[in-house]
Amino acid sequence: MAIQASPGLKRSDAPDPEPDGQKRPAVSVRRRAARKDSGGLGRQTAWGPFFALPHGVGLALFTLLPIGASLWISLHNWPMMGQQKWLGLGNYQHLLADPIFGQVVLNTLLFVVLYVPMNLVVSLGLAAWLTPKIKGRHIFRIIFFIPAITPVVANVVVWRMLYQPGGLIDGLMQSTLGIHAPNFLGDEHWAMFSIVVMSVWQGFGYNMLIFSSALDAVPESLTEAAELDGARPWTVFYRIKLPMISPSIFFATMMTLITSFQVFAQPFIMTKGGPGTSTSTIVLFIYNQGFQFHQLGMASAAAWVLFVIILGITAVQFLGQKKWVHYDA
Amino acid sequence: MRKEALLAGVLALGLLGVTGCGSGSEPSNAGGKTDMTWAMWVGGTADQDAWQKVADTVNSKVPDVHITLQGSTFADYFTKMSTQLSSNSAPCLVAVQSLRTTALKDGLLPLDDLVKKNNVNLADFDKSMITGLSADGNLYGLPYDVGPMVMFYNKDKFKAAGLADPKPGWTTEEFLADAKKLSGAGKYAIAQNSADLNIESQVLAYNGGRVVGADGTINASDPQFAKGLQWVSDLTNVEKVAAPIAGGDSSFGNNEFLAGSTAMNIDGPWSLLDAKAKAKFNVGIVTLPAGSGGTATFSAGSGWGISKNCKTPDQAFKALETMTGPGMLGELATAGRALSARTAEQANWFDHAAIPGADATIKAASTTAVPMPSSPNSDQLGQLFNQYLVKSFNGQDSAAGVMKDIASQLPQ
Structure with a gap:
């Protein structure tokens, strides 16, 4: 904008804005200032790369180089120790034909399909409940947010104690109902569901905070007008508040979806991916391939498959947002 | 202008230097002593104290070496070590478990030449542990303990x-x-x-x-x-x-x-x-x-080796000799931490383990124990x-x- 405005200053026949109509020395002062600015801009341009260098070096070393390296590694048989061998797309072909990797992808999708809606419903529900009318809402907000800021490892260890045979849930069921609770983490039918429940507890606080802030920003005039027109609370929420916070819902959905595809700590600590492969997720598979089985090529290839899955789903979400996200509210 | 540009260039190069020299600090030479790190698994406070004592002993007895203990949990140790060994960023001194020798050997220095050069008598050690810490005919560690399950x-x-x-x-x-x-x-x-x-x-x-x-x-x-x-x-x-x-x-x-x-x-x-x-x-x-x-039963044990990327293997071996010497292993046995891999010092463990009947059990188990084999x-x-x-x-x-x-x- 500043560059577009500057030619105007250089026009000697430009009408003087001063009401007295007299030519004033201020114009030449402005010209000098403009020339000085332009010289400053030149100098700034010269300095620019130097200032960008630290960040540029960081980006190159810690982002671009690892991305390029992982793609290169994924095209090789790359044991952690020993000789590397060029495979081309061999690792990718192996992964696509590997029934274990297929199961791992399905497990990850199952986690995503269970976790994302549960997370959104719980966080949106609690955010809707925490209206300014609720006494001590700030305290509730903090309490609900605590699991999100506690280290996931600590959370997982505590939940493992709740879930294990003889743990809190089993103990309570024995003392009240006289029956044993299922072996939540040791039974392949329960293990994934148990991990999802723990993850929802751990993760809903962040989205709740986003939704709560977005709901607070909905103008009261809109909701009051609707109420005057006889709209019931559910209609106000569904027809006014929900569309108004749709950009926040879109953001939260997208971020939750991406992070849920990357789930690792919960199965890694609670089940090691078992029983069998029932809780093995893609990132856990990548970790095991890389650091337990020492096959860095296979691990990198799986990481690229995960990247493509996430990229595809994010793209679909961006395309679909036109139908339900209202930025013009 | 030129001066400013020069200064900016120097600053940028300095930053590059800072980002580029994050690793490779081992070993360093300070105060006439070669500093090196010793990677070891640690099971709790008692364990930590026992290993720290080993480090302190080396630091006081070996004149030109200073070692620093770097502890990890046993569950994480081998994941971390195999990554460090493969990326040439492992510390000089590393702990090796007999059943994992084959898996780690490519990152470890064969010790046979150093053993000969320093006249270490391998016959003083439990034979099964010398076998356990060997792979492809090379020795990759000096053992400190042995024991049957x-x-x-x-x-x-x-x-x-x-x-x-x-x-x-x-x-x-x-x-x-x-x-x-x-x-x-x-x-x-x-x-x-x-x-x-x-x-x-x-x-x-x-x-x-x-x-x-x-x-x-x-x-x-x-x-x-x-x-x-x-x-x-x-x-x-x-x-x-x-x-x-x-x-x-x-x-x-x-x-x-x-x-x-x-x-x-x-x-x-x-x-x-x-x-x-x-x-x-x-x-x-x-x-x-x-x-x-x-x-x-299976018997297993552990020892300490030298990583291939260690720049001062001779000093590291001096530390190893002290760590697995009769005095140190005798002390570890007396403390009850390790049933010594040196057969002569095993009696200390039996005398001080303070578990009645422990010697009879260990002797009975050891008689029939076979070394747990190592696999890649x-x-x-x-x-x-x-x-x-x-x-x-x-x-x-x-x-x-x-x-x-x-x-x-x-x-x-």
């Missing part, structure tokens, strides 16, 4: 159940009879454990079944091993004497035992110091219950045990079915 038991619980202390050589029938008396009303005599050394020793003692052959080849489809694993699994599903396992948690059995929830746990003599420090009951040890073939895929097998054995333990699949799944994922 044995059964730790809660003496107080046995007494409360009206049971006599089990004697070395007890059989699986005697074990089962005692276990039944120690179980019931939500209590179990023992907890299942999917850790490789534990489960493989238990099966070996029961029927001689092996998943890793003496030459290190893995045969996960071995029917005898599956039969033994089924017997172990039936302790939960049929006999109801072993606590089911929650998930891939290899510390569950040990935690339950130390908390007093179960009465027995399979472990090695290296854990006795930690068990005595943590348990609020009298700890006893006895041989693993013997099945059809008589008393049997031992980490992979261990991970698959953690993932799959829970299905067999909890009765969701047969032992043979589980071993078939494991076999399908191991390199043929």
